[in-house]
Amino acid sequence: MPLHRSVFKDEAKLDINYIPQKMPHREKEQRLLTEFFSFILTCPERMAQRVILTGDVGTGKTALAQNFGASITSETNKRAIKFRYAHVNCREYRGTLLPIMHHAITVFRPTFPARGYSAENILSTLMQVLDEEKTTMILALDEFDSLVENEGSDAIYKLTRLQEMRQGKPQRLSFIFIMRDLKSLEKLDASARSTLQRSIISLERYGKPQLVDILSQRVGMAFESGAVEEDVVDLIAELAFTETGNARFGIELLWRAGKYADAEGADRVEAECVRMAVSNIIPGVSRSELARLGLHEKMFLLAVARYFKQENEQAYALLSEVEKNYAVICEEMSEQPNSHTQLYNYAQFLSSMKILKLEVGSSVTRGRSTKLSLLSIPAHELEKELSGALEQEKGSG
Protein backbone atom coordinates (compact mmCIF):
# COMPACT_ATOMS: atom_id res chain seq x y z
CA MET A 1 0.00 0.00 0.00
CA PRO A 2 1.58 3.35 -0.98
CA LEU A 3 2.10 5.67 1.97
CA HIS A 4 0.08 8.85 1.61
CA ARG A 5 1.51 12.13 2.84
CA SER A 6 -0.49 13.42 5.82
CA VAL A 7 -2.11 16.88 5.84
CA PHE A 8 -0.67 17.30 9.34
CA LYS A 9 2.84 18.40 10.12
CA ASP A 10 2.28 18.27 13.91
CA GLU A 11 -1.18 17.16 15.00
CA ALA A 12 -0.16 17.36 18.70
CA LYS A 13 -0.69 21.13 18.37
CA LEU A 14 -4.42 20.35 18.19
CA ASP A 15 -4.41 18.18 21.30
CA ILE A 16 -6.68 19.34 24.11
CA ASN A 17 -3.69 19.54 26.47
CA TYR A 18 -1.53 21.66 24.18
CA ILE A 19 -1.10 25.20 25.50
CA PRO A 20 0.01 27.75 22.87
CA GLN A 21 2.54 30.37 23.96
CA LYS A 22 0.39 33.14 22.53
CA MET A 23 -3.37 33.15 22.95
CA PRO A 24 -5.07 35.36 20.38
CA HIS A 25 -7.69 37.72 21.85
CA ARG A 26 -6.77 36.95 25.45
CA GLU A 27 -3.86 39.38 25.73
CA LYS A 28 -5.76 41.78 27.99
CA GLU A 29 -6.83 39.04 30.41
CA GLN A 30 -3.33 37.62 30.40
CA ARG A 31 -1.88 41.02 31.35
CA LEU A 32 -4.47 41.39 34.11
CA LEU A 33 -3.61 37.98 35.55
CA THR A 34 0.09 38.85 35.46
CA GLU A 35 -0.65 42.14 37.25
CA PHE A 36 -2.66 40.40 40.00
CA PHE A 37 0.30 38.13 40.74
CA SER A 38 3.16 40.56 40.06
CA PHE A 39 3.97 40.57 43.81
CA ILE A 40 5.41 37.05 43.42
CA LEU A 41 8.27 38.61 41.47
CA THR A 42 8.68 41.70 43.62
CA CYS A 43 7.79 40.72 47.18
CA PRO A 44 7.06 37.00 47.46
CA GLU A 45 5.96 35.77 50.91
CA ARG A 46 4.56 39.18 51.81
CA MET A 47 1.27 38.83 49.94
CA ALA A 48 -1.17 36.17 48.79
CA GLN A 49 -3.89 36.55 46.19
CA ARG A 50 -7.09 34.83 45.12
CA VAL A 51 -8.34 35.29 41.58
CA ILE A 52 -11.45 33.88 39.96
CA LEU A 53 -11.21 33.10 36.27
CA THR A 54 -14.65 32.61 34.83
CA GLY A 55 -16.15 32.03 31.40
CA ASP A 56 -18.18 29.61 29.30
CA VAL A 57 -16.92 26.30 27.90
CA GLY A 58 -14.12 26.79 25.35
CA THR A 59 -13.36 30.41 26.25
CA GLY A 60 -9.75 29.59 27.15
CA LYS A 61 -9.86 29.61 30.98
CA THR A 62 -7.65 26.56 31.46
CA ALA A 63 -5.26 27.50 28.67
CA LEU A 64 -4.94 31.05 30.02
CA ALA A 65 -4.16 29.85 33.55
CA GLN A 66 -1.65 27.23 32.37
CA ASN A 67 -0.04 29.66 29.99
CA PHE A 68 0.34 32.15 32.84
CA GLY A 69 1.64 29.36 35.12
CA ALA A 70 4.35 28.48 32.61
CA SER A 71 5.39 32.09 32.09
CA ILE A 72 5.56 33.01 35.80
CA THR A 73 7.47 29.78 36.52
CA SER A 74 10.03 30.68 33.90
CA GLU A 75 10.31 34.24 35.25
CA THR A 76 10.76 33.10 38.87
CA ASN A 77 13.40 30.58 37.76
CA LYS A 78 15.33 33.36 36.05
CA ARG A 79 15.25 35.41 39.24
CA ALA A 80 16.01 32.43 41.51
CA ILE A 81 12.71 32.89 43.39
CA LYS A 82 11.35 29.67 44.91
CA PHE A 83 7.93 29.20 43.39
CA ARG A 84 5.63 26.44 42.11
CA TYR A 85 2.51 26.57 39.96
CA ALA A 86 0.17 23.60 40.27
CA HIS A 87 -2.98 23.03 38.25
CA VAL A 88 -5.60 20.60 39.55
CA ASN A 89 -8.90 19.71 37.90
CA CYS A 90 -11.32 19.40 40.83
CA ARG A 91 -13.79 17.34 38.82
CA GLU A 92 -11.18 14.64 38.30
CA TYR A 93 -11.24 14.25 42.08
CA ARG A 94 -15.05 14.33 42.24
CA GLY A 95 -14.92 17.78 43.83
CA THR A 96 -13.51 16.35 47.08
CA LEU A 97 -11.12 18.58 49.01
CA LEU A 98 -8.91 15.87 50.48
CA PRO A 99 -7.55 14.28 47.25
CA ILE A 100 -7.29 17.72 45.62
CA MET A 101 -5.04 19.00 48.40
CA HIS A 102 -3.18 15.69 48.45
CA HIS A 103 -2.39 16.29 44.77
CA ALA A 104 -0.98 19.72 45.70
CA ILE A 105 1.23 18.16 48.42
CA THR A 106 2.57 15.50 46.06
CA VAL A 107 4.06 18.30 43.93
CA PHE A 108 6.66 18.53 46.75
CA ARG A 109 6.31 15.14 48.46
CA PRO A 110 5.50 12.67 45.66
CA THR A 111 5.21 9.72 48.05
CA PHE A 112 2.95 11.44 50.58
CA PRO A 113 0.40 8.82 51.74
CA ALA A 114 -3.08 9.23 50.30
CA ARG A 115 -4.88 8.17 53.48
CA GLY A 116 -4.72 8.56 57.22
CA TYR A 117 -5.69 12.18 57.85
CA SER A 118 -8.62 14.57 57.76
CA ALA A 119 -9.32 17.39 55.31
CA GLU A 120 -8.28 19.90 57.97
CA ASN A 121 -4.97 18.10 58.58
CA ILE A 122 -4.18 18.16 54.92
CA LEU A 123 -4.63 21.93 54.64
CA SER A 124 -2.18 22.55 57.49
CA THR A 125 0.14 19.91 56.02
CA LEU A 126 0.29 21.79 52.72
CA MET A 127 1.25 24.98 54.55
CA GLN A 128 3.87 23.08 56.57
CA VAL A 129 5.36 21.61 53.40
CA LEU A 130 5.50 25.08 51.80
CA ASP A 131 7.28 26.36 54.91
CA GLU A 132 9.75 23.46 54.80
CA GLU A 133 10.46 24.16 51.15
CA LYS A 134 10.51 27.93 51.78
CA THR A 135 8.51 28.39 48.62
CA THR A 136 5.38 30.15 47.43
CA MET A 137 2.77 28.46 45.32
CA ILE A 138 -0.13 29.32 43.05
CA LEU A 139 -2.68 26.55 43.18
CA ALA A 140 -5.08 26.72 40.22
CA LEU A 141 -8.29 24.86 41.02
CA ASP A 142 -9.92 24.12 37.67
CA GLU A 143 -13.64 23.27 37.52
CA PHE A 144 -13.85 24.81 40.97
CA ASP A 145 -17.66 24.63 40.66
CA SER A 146 -17.52 20.91 41.45
CA LEU A 147 -15.62 21.57 44.71
CA VAL A 148 -18.16 24.23 45.71
CA GLU A 149 -21.05 21.87 44.96
CA ASN A 150 -19.54 18.91 46.71
CA GLU A 151 -17.91 20.46 49.77
CA GLY A 152 -19.99 23.58 50.42
CA SER A 153 -19.20 26.62 52.54
CA ASP A 154 -17.09 25.18 55.38
CA ALA A 155 -14.37 23.71 53.22
CA ILE A 156 -14.20 26.72 50.92
CA TYR A 157 -14.01 29.06 53.90
CA LYS A 158 -11.14 27.07 55.45
CA LEU A 159 -9.34 26.90 52.13
CA THR A 160 -9.52 30.61 51.47
CA ARG A 161 -8.70 31.60 55.06
CA LEU A 162 -5.58 29.43 55.25
CA GLN A 163 -3.28 32.41 55.00
CA GLU A 164 -5.19 34.67 57.39
CA MET A 165 -4.98 31.97 60.04
CA ARG A 166 -1.16 32.20 59.89
CA GLN A 167 -0.72 35.72 61.22
CA GLY A 168 2.87 36.92 61.10
CA LYS A 169 4.09 34.02 58.99
CA PRO A 170 5.16 34.19 55.33
CA GLN A 171 2.31 34.31 52.82
CA ARG A 172 2.91 31.24 50.72
CA LEU A 173 -0.29 30.12 49.02
CA SER A 174 -2.27 31.93 46.33
CA PHE A 175 -5.17 30.60 44.34
CA ILE A 176 -6.68 30.81 40.88
CA PHE A 177 -10.23 29.52 40.96
CA ILE A 178 -11.44 28.52 37.51
CA MET A 179 -15.17 28.16 37.01
CA ARG A 180 -17.81 28.29 34.28
CA ASP A 181 -20.43 30.18 36.16
CA LEU A 182 -20.25 32.49 39.17
CA LYS A 183 -23.80 31.46 40.04
CA SER A 184 -22.54 28.34 41.79
CA LEU A 185 -20.99 30.65 44.42
CA GLU A 186 -24.53 31.62 45.42
CA LYS A 187 -24.74 28.25 47.18
CA LEU A 188 -22.06 29.39 49.62
CA ASP A 189 -22.82 31.33 52.77
CA ALA A 190 -21.95 35.04 52.90
CA SER A 191 -18.63 34.66 54.75
CA ALA A 192 -17.28 31.99 52.40
CA ARG A 193 -18.43 34.02 49.39
CA SER A 194 -16.85 37.22 50.62
CA THR A 195 -13.42 35.55 50.90
CA LEU A 196 -13.65 34.62 47.23
CA GLN A 197 -15.15 37.46 45.26
CA ARG A 198 -12.32 39.97 45.15
CA SER A 199 -10.51 39.72 41.87
CA ILE A 200 -12.54 38.35 39.00
CA ILE A 201 -11.44 37.96 35.40
CA SER A 202 -14.34 37.17 33.06
CA LEU A 203 -13.62 35.65 29.69
CA GLU A 204 -16.25 36.64 27.15
CA ARG A 205 -17.37 34.16 24.51
CA TYR A 206 -15.35 34.33 21.32
CA GLY A 207 -16.98 35.93 18.30
CA LYS A 208 -16.60 34.41 14.84
CA PRO A 209 -13.70 36.65 13.71
CA GLN A 210 -11.82 35.77 16.91
CA LEU A 211 -12.43 32.07 16.32
CA VAL A 212 -11.05 32.48 12.79
CA ASP A 213 -7.85 33.94 14.27
CA ILE A 214 -7.53 31.15 16.85
CA LEU A 215 -8.11 28.43 14.27
CA SER A 216 -5.74 30.08 11.78
CA GLN A 217 -3.01 30.09 14.43
CA ARG A 218 -3.51 26.34 15.00
CA VAL A 219 -3.66 25.63 11.26
CA GLY A 220 -0.24 27.26 10.89
CA MET A 221 1.19 25.13 13.69
CA ALA A 222 -0.46 21.80 12.95
CA PHE A 223 -0.97 21.52 9.18
CA GLU A 224 1.24 21.42 6.12
CA SER A 225 1.27 24.65 4.17
CA GLY A 226 -1.80 25.04 1.95
CA ALA A 227 -3.59 22.01 3.48
CA VAL A 228 -6.38 24.10 5.00
CA GLU A 229 -7.86 26.91 2.95
CA GLU A 230 -9.37 30.06 4.46
CA ASP A 231 -12.94 29.08 3.55
CA VAL A 232 -12.56 25.83 5.53
CA VAL A 233 -11.30 27.75 8.57
CA ASP A 234 -14.24 30.08 8.14
CA LEU A 235 -16.69 27.16 8.06
CA ILE A 236 -15.22 25.62 11.24
CA ALA A 237 -15.27 29.02 12.97
CA GLU A 238 -18.94 29.39 12.04
CA LEU A 239 -19.74 25.96 13.52
CA ALA A 240 -17.75 26.71 16.68
CA PHE A 241 -19.48 30.06 16.98
CA THR A 242 -22.91 28.40 16.91
CA GLU A 243 -21.60 25.99 19.57
CA THR A 244 -21.54 28.94 22.07
CA GLY A 245 -18.25 30.34 20.73
CA ASN A 246 -16.44 27.23 21.91
CA ALA A 247 -12.84 27.36 20.64
CA ARG A 248 -12.11 23.87 21.98
CA PHE A 249 -14.97 22.49 19.88
CA GLY A 250 -13.52 24.26 16.81
CA ILE A 251 -10.00 22.90 17.42
CA GLU A 252 -11.32 19.36 17.92
CA LEU A 253 -13.35 19.71 14.72
CA LEU A 254 -10.27 20.95 12.84
CA TRP A 255 -8.29 17.89 13.97
CA ARG A 256 -11.12 15.51 13.09
CA ALA A 257 -11.57 17.10 9.65
CA GLY A 258 -7.82 16.60 9.07
CA LYS A 259 -8.21 12.94 9.98
CA TYR A 260 -11.03 12.55 7.43
CA ALA A 261 -8.81 14.18 4.80
CA ASP A 262 -5.98 11.74 5.61
CA ALA A 263 -8.39 8.80 5.49
CA GLU A 264 -9.55 9.93 2.02
CA GLY A 265 -5.94 10.27 0.89
CA ALA A 266 -6.57 13.96 0.12
CA ASP A 267 -3.86 16.64 0.04
CA ARG A 268 -6.16 19.25 1.50
CA VAL A 269 -8.92 19.45 4.10
CA GLU A 270 -12.06 20.09 2.08
CA ALA A 271 -15.35 21.48 3.43
CA GLU A 272 -16.83 17.99 3.01
CA CYS A 273 -14.29 16.63 5.54
CA VAL A 274 -15.58 19.22 8.02
CA ARG A 275 -19.18 18.20 7.38
CA MET A 276 -18.31 14.53 7.91
CA ALA A 277 -16.41 15.41 11.07
CA VAL A 278 -19.21 17.50 12.52
CA SER A 279 -21.75 14.73 11.99
CA ASN A 280 -19.57 12.48 14.15
CA ILE A 281 -18.84 14.82 17.02
CA ILE A 282 -20.90 14.86 20.18
CA PRO A 283 -22.07 18.36 20.98
CA GLY A 284 -22.25 19.45 24.58
CA VAL A 285 -19.65 17.09 25.98
CA SER A 286 -16.08 16.40 25.02
CA ARG A 287 -14.65 12.95 24.50
CA SER A 288 -12.00 13.63 27.10
CA GLU A 289 -14.74 14.26 29.68
CA LEU A 290 -16.35 10.92 28.82
CA ALA A 291 -12.98 9.16 28.89
CA ARG A 292 -12.36 10.41 32.42
CA LEU A 293 -15.51 8.72 33.77
CA GLY A 294 -15.04 5.58 35.86
CA LEU A 295 -16.03 2.15 34.53
CA HIS A 296 -19.39 1.98 36.31
CA GLU A 297 -20.17 5.62 35.54
CA LYS A 298 -19.67 4.82 31.87
CA MET A 299 -21.86 1.70 32.17
CA PHE A 300 -24.55 3.70 33.95
CA LEU A 301 -24.48 6.43 31.31
CA LEU A 302 -24.62 3.78 28.57
CA ALA A 303 -27.73 2.40 30.30
CA VAL A 304 -29.29 5.89 30.12
CA ALA A 305 -28.33 6.23 26.44
CA ARG A 306 -29.81 2.82 25.60
CA TYR A 307 -33.04 3.69 27.38
CA PHE A 308 -33.53 6.88 25.36
CA LYS A 309 -32.50 5.16 22.14
CA GLN A 310 -35.16 2.47 22.69
CA GLU A 311 -37.81 4.84 24.05
CA ASN A 312 -37.07 7.75 21.75
CA GLU A 313 -40.36 9.49 22.45
CA GLN A 314 -39.76 9.64 26.18
CA ALA A 315 -38.28 12.82 27.60
CA TYR A 316 -37.61 11.30 31.04
CA ALA A 317 -36.47 7.96 32.42
CA LEU A 318 -36.98 6.76 35.96
CA LEU A 319 -33.81 5.71 37.73
CA SER A 320 -35.39 2.29 38.37
CA GLU A 321 -35.89 1.83 34.60
CA VAL A 322 -32.30 2.75 33.83
CA GLU A 323 -31.18 0.37 36.58
CA LYS A 324 -32.56 -2.57 34.58
CA ASN A 325 -30.47 -1.61 31.52
CA TYR A 326 -27.45 -1.12 33.79
CA ALA A 327 -27.85 -4.66 35.18
CA VAL A 328 -27.82 -6.05 31.62
CA ILE A 329 -24.67 -4.04 30.76
CA CYS A 330 -22.98 -5.29 33.94
CA GLU A 331 -23.74 -8.84 32.81
CA GLU A 332 -22.30 -8.10 29.34
CA MET A 333 -19.16 -6.68 30.96
CA SER A 334 -18.97 -9.47 33.61
CA GLU A 335 -19.10 -6.84 36.35
CA GLN A 336 -20.92 -6.93 39.68
CA PRO A 337 -23.70 -4.28 39.60
CA ASN A 338 -23.49 -1.45 42.12
CA SER A 339 -26.30 -0.53 44.52
CA HIS A 340 -29.25 1.77 43.79
CA THR A 341 -27.73 4.41 46.10
CA GLN A 342 -24.47 4.30 44.18
CA LEU A 343 -26.38 4.71 40.89
CA TYR A 344 -28.09 7.76 42.36
CA ASN A 345 -24.63 9.15 43.17
CA TYR A 346 -23.55 8.55 39.56
CA ALA A 347 -26.67 10.36 38.34
CA GLN A 348 -25.87 13.31 40.62
CA PHE A 349 -22.28 13.43 39.39
CA LEU A 350 -23.31 13.26 35.72
CA SER A 351 -25.84 15.97 36.42
CA SER A 352 -23.07 18.17 37.86
CA MET A 353 -21.18 17.58 34.60
CA LYS A 354 -24.27 18.82 32.73
CA ILE A 355 -24.59 15.54 30.82
CA LEU A 356 -27.80 14.52 32.55
CA LYS A 357 -30.60 16.44 34.17
CA LEU A 358 -31.79 15.03 37.45
CA GLU A 359 -35.15 15.68 39.05
CA VAL A 360 -36.37 14.22 42.28
CA GLY A 361 -40.16 14.14 42.41
CA SER A 362 -42.64 12.57 44.78
CA SER A 363 -44.53 9.50 43.73
CA VAL A 364 -48.12 8.91 44.90
CA THR A 365 -47.62 5.20 45.49
CA ARG A 366 -44.07 4.91 46.78
CA GLY A 367 -41.58 7.42 48.25
CA ARG A 368 -39.53 9.66 46.00
CA SER A 369 -38.79 8.94 42.36
CA THR A 370 -35.73 10.11 40.45
CA LYS A 371 -36.24 11.24 36.86
CA LEU A 372 -33.38 11.53 34.42
CA SER A 373 -33.17 13.24 31.07
CA LEU A 374 -30.35 13.59 28.56
CA LEU A 375 -29.40 17.18 27.88
CA SER A 376 -27.92 18.14 24.53
CA ILE A 377 -26.37 14.81 23.55
CA PRO A 378 -28.16 12.54 21.03
CA ALA A 379 -28.68 9.12 22.66
CA HIS A 380 -27.41 7.16 19.65
CA GLU A 381 -24.15 9.19 19.53
CA LEU A 382 -23.61 8.75 23.24
CA GLU A 383 -24.29 5.02 23.00
CA LYS A 384 -21.82 4.65 20.14
CA GLU A 385 -19.10 6.55 21.96
CA LEU A 386 -19.55 4.74 25.28
CA SER A 387 -19.87 1.28 23.70
CA GLY A 388 -16.54 1.90 21.95
CA ALA A 389 -14.89 3.13 25.13
CA LEU A 390 -16.18 0.17 27.17
CA GLU A 391 -15.16 -2.29 24.48
CA GLN A 392 -11.63 -0.87 24.70
CA GLU A 393 -11.60 -1.06 28.51
CA LYS A 394 -12.81 -4.67 28.37
CA GLY A 395 -10.10 -5.47 25.83
CA SER A 396 -7.33 -3.83 27.86
CA GLY A 397 -8.62 -5.26 31.17
Add this chain to the structure above:
Amino acid sequence: MGEAALELEEVFSSKLRMRILVLIYNLGSLNVSDVARRLKTNFATTSEHLKVLEAEGILQELSYGRVRMYRFNEGSAKAKAVENLIVAWEQSK
Protein backbone atom coordinates in the same frame (compact mmCIF):
# COMPACT_ATOMS: atom_id res chain seq x y z
CA MET B 1 20.65 11.94 77.03
CA GLY B 2 20.28 9.87 73.84
CA GLU B 3 21.92 6.52 73.07
CA ALA B 4 25.62 6.48 72.32
CA ALA B 5 26.40 6.78 68.60
CA LEU B 6 26.96 3.46 66.83
CA GLU B 7 30.24 2.56 65.25
CA LEU B 8 30.44 2.98 61.49
CA GLU B 9 30.45 -0.77 60.85
CA GLU B 10 27.40 -1.25 63.06
CA VAL B 11 25.37 1.31 61.11
CA PHE B 12 26.25 -0.08 57.70
CA SER B 13 26.43 -3.80 58.54
CA SER B 14 22.70 -4.23 58.09
CA LYS B 15 21.60 -5.11 54.55
CA LEU B 16 18.08 -3.86 55.26
CA ARG B 17 19.36 -0.50 56.55
CA MET B 18 21.32 -0.04 53.34
CA ARG B 19 18.28 -0.91 51.25
CA ILE B 20 16.24 1.61 53.25
CA LEU B 21 18.82 4.34 52.61
CA VAL B 22 18.93 3.66 48.87
CA LEU B 23 15.12 3.61 48.69
CA ILE B 24 14.72 6.90 50.55
CA TYR B 25 17.53 8.48 48.54
CA ASN B 26 15.71 7.56 45.32
CA LEU B 27 12.20 8.57 46.41
CA GLY B 28 12.85 11.62 48.58
CA SER B 29 10.65 10.95 51.60
CA LEU B 30 8.58 7.98 52.74
CA ASN B 31 6.54 6.89 55.73
CA VAL B 32 7.25 3.67 57.64
CA SER B 33 4.42 1.68 56.01
CA ASP B 34 5.55 2.69 52.55
CA VAL B 35 9.16 1.68 53.24
CA ALA B 36 7.99 -1.67 54.69
CA ARG B 37 5.66 -2.31 51.75
CA ARG B 38 8.23 -1.47 49.09
CA LEU B 39 10.96 -3.56 50.73
CA LYS B 40 8.55 -6.38 51.67
CA THR B 41 9.56 -6.31 55.32
CA ASN B 42 7.46 -5.98 58.45
CA PHE B 43 6.47 -2.65 59.95
CA ALA B 44 8.13 -3.10 63.35
CA THR B 45 11.55 -4.06 61.95
CA THR B 46 11.41 -1.22 59.42
CA SER B 47 10.46 1.26 62.11
CA GLU B 48 13.39 0.14 64.29
CA HIS B 49 15.90 0.59 61.50
CA LEU B 50 14.50 4.00 60.61
CA LYS B 51 14.86 5.07 64.24
CA VAL B 52 18.50 3.93 64.28
CA LEU B 53 19.21 5.93 61.11
CA GLU B 54 17.45 8.94 62.59
CA ALA B 55 19.39 8.66 65.87
CA GLU B 56 22.60 8.61 63.83
CA GLY B 57 21.55 11.89 62.19
CA ILE B 58 21.42 10.37 58.70
CA LEU B 59 17.64 10.57 58.35
CA GLN B 60 15.21 13.06 59.80
CA GLU B 61 11.60 12.47 60.68
CA LEU B 62 9.03 14.92 59.35
CA SER B 63 5.75 14.94 61.18
CA TYR B 64 2.50 16.07 59.52
CA GLY B 65 -0.25 15.45 62.08
CA ARG B 66 -0.52 11.67 62.25
CA VAL B 67 1.62 11.17 59.15
CA ARG B 68 5.33 10.67 59.81
CA MET B 69 7.81 10.59 56.96
CA TYR B 70 11.54 10.04 56.81
CA ARG B 71 14.01 11.73 54.52
CA PHE B 72 17.74 12.48 54.43
CA ASN B 73 18.71 14.96 57.11
CA GLU B 74 19.46 18.09 55.12
CA GLY B 75 21.83 19.66 57.64
CA SER B 76 23.84 16.53 58.40
CA ALA B 77 27.34 15.84 57.13
CA LYS B 78 26.76 12.11 57.66
CA ALA B 79 23.66 12.25 55.46
CA LYS B 80 25.58 14.07 52.75
CA ALA B 81 28.34 11.45 52.90
CA VAL B 82 25.82 8.61 52.55
CA GLU B 83 24.15 10.37 49.64
CA ASN B 84 27.53 10.74 47.92
CA LEU B 85 28.27 7.07 48.53
CA ILE B 86 24.96 6.03 46.94
CA VAL B 87 25.49 8.32 43.94
CA ALA B 88 29.03 6.98 43.37
CA TRP B 89 27.79 3.42 43.71
CA GLU B 90 24.85 3.86 41.32
CA GLN B 91 26.95 5.72 38.74
CA SER B 92 29.53 2.94 38.66
CA LYS B 93 26.91 0.31 37.75
